[in-house]
Amino acid sequence: MLVDTCVGRLFVEVIGDGQDVLLWHSLLCDGSMWRPQIRLLSDRYRFINVDGPGHGRSEPTRRKYSLWDCAEAAREVLDAVGAKSVGLAGLSWGGMVGMRLAIRHPTRVRALALCDTNAQRDPPWKLAGYRALSLIERVVGPVEPLARALVPIYFSPVTVRTKPDVVADFVERVIRMDARALAASVDAVLFSRDDISAQLAEIRVPTLVLVGEDDRATPVAAAEHIRAGIAGARLVRIPDAGHLSSLEQPSLVAEELEAFFDLHLRG
Numbered sequence: 295m296l297v298d299t300c301v302g303r304l305f306v307e308v309i310g311d312g313q314d315v316l317l318w319h320s321l322l323c324d325g326s327m328w329r330p331q332i333r334l335l336s337d338r339y340r341f342i343n344v345d346g347p348g349h350g351r352s353e354p355t356r357r358k359y360s361l362w363d364c365a366e367a368a369r370e371v372l373d374a375v376g377a378k379s380v381g382l383a384g385l386s387w388g389g390m391v392g393m394r395l396a397i398r399h400p401t402r403v404r405a406l407a408l409c410d411t412n413a414q415r416d417p418p419w420k421l422a423g424y425r426a427l428s429l430i431e432r433v434v435g436p437v438e439p440l441a442r443a444l445v446p447i448y449f450s451p452v453t454v455r456t457k458p459d460v461v462a463d464f465v466e467r468v469i470r471m472d473a474r475a476l477a478a479s480v481d482a483v484l485f486s487r488d489d490i491s492a493q494l495a496e497i498r499v500p501t502l503v504l505v506g507e508d509d510r511a512t513p514v515a516a517a518e519h520i521r522a523g524i525a526g527a528r529l530v531r532i533p534d535a536g537h538l539s540s541l542e543q544p545s546l547v548a549e550e551l552e553a554f555f556d557l558h559l560r561g
Contacts, residue, residue, distance in 0.1 A: 297374045299367035302355035305345040306371055310336030313559040314380040316368060317343045318388030320410070320538060321483045322444065322468050322476075324350025327385065330544030335552055338560070342375055344368070346387060348475030356474040359482055361387075365394035372402060381555045385409040385540055386512060387483050393490060393520075396497045405558035406497065407551055409504040410537050412516040413523065414489045441468035450508035450536035460541050494523030500558040501527040504550060506535030506542065 296303045307325060309332055319327040325343040332341050346364065347355035368391055372380060382403050384392035389411025396403040445454060445461055454461055501524045505517035514531060521529040530550055535542040 295374075296353075297371050299370040301347040301359045301363050301367045303353040304347060304367060304371060305351035306375065307343040308340065308375055309343065310338070310340045312337070312339045313555070314377040315339045315341050315555060315559070316372065316377070316380045316382045316392075317341055318364075318368065318382075318384040318391050319344075319346060319349070320386035320388065321346075321479055322349075322448070322471070323385075323464070323538065324467070326350070327538065327540055328383070331383075331540060331548045331551060334545070334548040338552065339381070339555065340377075342371065342377060342380065344371055346479065348472060348479045354472040354475035356472075356478055358478060358486075361390050361482055361487060362394055362398070364391045364482065365398055368392075368395050369399050369402060378402070379404050381405040381407070381559050383407040383409065383551055384411065386411050386537065387479075390483065390487065393494070393497065396499060397490065397493050400496070400498065403499055405555060406499055406501045407504065407554055408501065408517075408520060409547070410506055410509050410512050410517075410539055411520070412487075412512045413491050413494055413520050414516065415487055416484065441465040444468065447511050448537045450506060450534055450542060452508070452534040453536060453538075453542045457542070464538070464541075491519065491523060494520065495525065497524045500554070502550065502554045503527055503529045504532055504539060504547065505529070506532045506537060506539040508534070508536045509539070511537040 295306055297306050317328045324345045345352040382392045389408040503517050503521045505514050521527045532539045532543050540547045
């Protein structure tokens, strides 16, 4: 289904039966990123799986928006599907949205699983590299050489070596993306992202922080920063995973999400 939101029309897939869990994916991915976890856990939860603006089957939104706008869009999705208060699992972009939703609308989030994400801005040296890649994308589009340059940022060396099909699928998805819509998303997630470190203490729901041990985009230090900022948060490091831990180690991520949501949504 398509849901009208403040960031455009978003594709939302509702799958499963049980307590509600909202899913939001990483930049340069879409809701299919969560397929392994949905397949394993849809008999326990009703997953509300969102394609972010400009990604997957959502409208190719090309106007400027912020991560706070994405949090409002997440609330609008919950309203549209009749979900009052949910568990939320967000990876990278999705975690950034999830933290802001929990801060701005605390009654809508019951438990928060933050995967490979960041509450801070990226350092200037990293942003400079991203700006160079973004400039190439704006000029020539998300072509294959650019997509392949992202592989070592998104995947662990183990994944590149042992799961070439996962890597190839990622590259193909990036190549097919709408260039202007992608530019708007990159700006929201990378260049215009605000630092919410001081607001993390406002998050008062059970929180699980997952991070791939080989994550270069949002490294372990970023996960530790979130864990320290949210009272009672628990940090789990996922071995042999980079930035896309839900794809790289799908069973391990599913096990962690199942244990966490069983305790805080079904317990």
